[in-house]
Amino acid sequence: KENANACIRLQETEINIKSRRSMTIKSKRVVTIFNEYGLHHMNASQYYDKSLKIVSIEAQILNSLGSEIKKFKKKDFRDQSIADGISIYTDNRALNLDYTPISYPFTLVFECEVETSNTAFIPSWAPLENYFLSTEKSKITISYPQDLGFKYKEDNFDGFSIQKTDETGKLSFEANNIEALRQEDYAPSLRKFTPLVIFGLNKFHLEGVDGEAETWSNFGSWVYTNLLSGTDELSEETKSKIKAHVGNETDALKITEKVFEYVQNKTRYVSIQMGIGGWKPMLAKDVDKLGYGDCKALSNYTRALLNVVGVESYYTIIYGDKYRRDINPDFVSMQGNHAVLCIPYQNELKWMECTNQIVPFDFQANFTDDRKALIIKSSGGEIIDTKVYSEKNNSQKTIGNYSLNPDGKITGNVSIKSKGTQYDRKYLLERKSKDDLDKHYKNYFSTINNLQWKNPMFENNKQAIEFTEKIDLEAENYASKSGQRLMFALNAFNQYSAIPKRYRIRNSPFEIARGFYDFDDIAIDLPENYSVESIPESVEFQEKFGHYKTEIQLNEKKIVYKRSLTINKGFYAKSEYEEYRKFIEKIAKNDNAKLVLIQK
Known part of the structure; x- marks a missing residue:
């Protein structure tokens, strides 16, 4: 039950490949749903088309004591098209169980048998189907003729209790007592680190055509x-x-x-x-x-x-x-x-x-x-x-300036040029409404309270695959005023503040799917009659996860703030997660470093 919204009590699948052009799949699924978040783990549906026939389908609902409270025959399932709303037409339909629970927990017993002439797609086996879902028992058995070139590939079995039985013309896998995993920050897809077996035939059949x-x-x-x-x-x-x-x-x-x-x-x-x-x-x-x-x-x-x-x-x-x-x-x-x-x-x-x-x-x-x-x-x-976008290719370069007045208000402008994966997150801005742009910029500049932006200009250079946005902005009370002092974060435009969540025990590896590179060059005009009392030091540090550097130059009434940040892509063991979290925490701390001014 720990970390579980539902538990698969039994998932049993029997696949019988009779010939190149005939396959039957029989399955029984018993799943206990603990709460409303577990409802989508029922999976009590079956699609069909002209090549896949539903032989039988039925379901039972049991209460918390295991007594039957409802039974469904084939005619009780809802028959509907599985068109996705943007399809012109589709041959595919599905029988879906339409059940609204009256209390939790309850248990679903779902049994289904289908037959098909298509042997190109043999269901895979993944005993841990999803996050927040535990598995008491999962088993798959496949019977097959040896002349079709049956094959399979298993991955990520280490650390799991899995039994395999491989006989002539018959293969089975069984897993027992797999605890539920909670979804953690930066977790890769389950198929990358939990058990998975895929199956295939060298000689298959698909919609009237034999394949190799x-x-x-x-x-x-x-x-x-x-x-x-x-x-x-x-x-x-x-x-x-x-x-x-x-x-x-x-x-x-x-x-x-x-x-x-x-x-x-x-x-x-x-x-x-x-x-x-x-x-x-x-x-x-x-x-x-x-x-x-x-x-x-x-x-x-x-x-x-x-x-x-x-x-x-x-x-x-x-x-x-x-x-x-x-x-x-x-x-x-x-x-x-x-x-x-x-x-x-x-x-x-x-x-x-x-x-x-x-x-x-x-x-x-x-x-x-x-x-x-x-x-x-x-x-x-x-x-x-396919094309690999390196960290330097996924770049964002920010050039800007802002002025601070004695009341703590800032007024400035910024030009942001994005490429690679960062271009992908930006190029639709020119098509957004003013309200959507307002949400975007207040989220993007989330460390600036009272943000007011205006005069947005966008340039989408498709040839160079480069998107440039230029905006003017201002904000009251950006700097905190205390007596004769003003205190504010130098990095007004691009703070990295999303610190990964801390876990007492990390269960999954973590992945940085795509790296990136940010460079910022910001000029800051200080108010008249104020001098610098305290200024952050320039810093630089590098780890396997990336590189961070700031350069801060003070020239009388002007400060030039330069910052570069590289985050490397990578796949890491769960034991390295806390090290990465501290790396990001260190970046966030330096990004929020404060300058203190004192009135002359």
């Missing part, structure tokens, strides 16, 4: 032949339009940028869950006619346009998310949740995020950056690395 997944090369050939071939046809009229748009340009990179601009202006993103398991793109000529498509369709459409103007590009399968996740290079199987386009250019790879109408060309930060992806060529598949 022995190597990434032959899997890529299968994708190209069965999912992409024949989808890139365009009308003669469209071919003429894109040639005219490119004009006389001969440089492949500039041609690509023009095509990307054309696609951004012509299309919009809409989810379309259909085709071969949602993997086959809709036809390029349909995207051209309709003006919309999903990630697969838009990437494939752009590939078709580039082909018309003589530029080679590769359809690319990837995991798109702010949390970095690789296509597992050591396990050939159907993976990924997103498609982008890759263009080889002078021994580099350039990238197109074709679902976004405003993102710059060759920009991947915070969604598809720094991970392994699968590019699809006519000759086969290949695992490659």
Whole structure:
């Protein structure tokens, strides 16, 4: 019960792969829900489509004493489309248990059996499913024909009680008594440090098509032949339009940028869950006619346009998310949740995020950056690395000044130039309302009370992928006044104040997913008839987590404050967390260092 909003009493899954084109999955889930926060751990639903049939489904609700208080048959489940609200159409539907508890705790017993002709996707096994969820017993058993090339990969078993039974044609894993984990600051995704087993077949079936997944090369050939071939046809009229748009340009990179601009202006993103398991793109000529498509369709459409103007590009399968996740290079199987386009250019790879109408060309930060992806060529598949944004590339440079008057009011202006992942957090500012900008700046300059800002100016340089914001600001009582003295923090514009939470016992490793670099150069005009009584010293310190430096120069009535901060990306053991917390605490302390003025 400790740290748990719910407990999985039993999760038992039996998978029977009868042949390349037939698989049944039978599951039983018993979960005790302790409070309302545990409700989303019920997981009492099952999707279905034309290739996956629900054979049986039922549920029971037991009270705190284990007595049945309600029973649900198949007809009692709510049948609904699982369209996400932005889908044009979808083949997928789901049966969902619609239950509102009358008291806690209660226990759900959920049983379901399905059969499918698709063997491309075999459910993985993760006995610790989520934070604040404990597991009493979790077991998976898979039976399979040996001629299909069954395979599996296990990760992160150390420190967990897991039993494995591997027999001819049958494999099982069982875990018992796993305590719940609370979610901690900087914790990586659970799949990076808790038990996980993934499964696959070298010879699989997907929506009427047999597939091969022995190597990434032959899997890529299968994708190209069965999912992409024949989808890139365009009308003669469209071919003429894109040639005219490119004009006389001969440089492949500039041609690509023009095509990307054309696609951004012509299309919009809409989810379309259909085709071969949602993997086959809709036809390029349909995207051209309709003006919309999903990630697969838009990437494939752009590939078709580039082909018309003589530029080679590769359809690319990837995991798109702010949390970095690789296509597992050591396990050939159907993976990924997103498609982008890759263009080889002078021994580099350039990238197109074709679902976004405003993102710059060759920009991947915070969604598809720094991970392994699968590019699809006519000759086969290949695992490659996407763009890595180093700490220096993820930069923010702040140049500004402010004046302090004898009443403690400051008046100044600032220019902030952001690149890399920091550009990604800023470039939408030019599209925000005044109210949203007010919230943003009062949060960003949170150490300035009574903030008033005005005259915002934005410059979004998509070519350099650089966003500049210039604003004027003022604030009453920024400096504290006590008798003849004024006291205030020199670093008015960019204090690092988010100190990580302290844990008596840290349970998970921690990750800094993306590093960054900040540089500040601020000129401060002091009020007349005041002199400096106390001024912070310049400091510098460096640790494995990063580097911090301040330079403070006093020139009569003016102070120049320079600061640089680098935070390094990295994956660290839980034993190092307190060291990191103290490193950030030290930065925050120096960022808040005070200057004291005294009236002459």
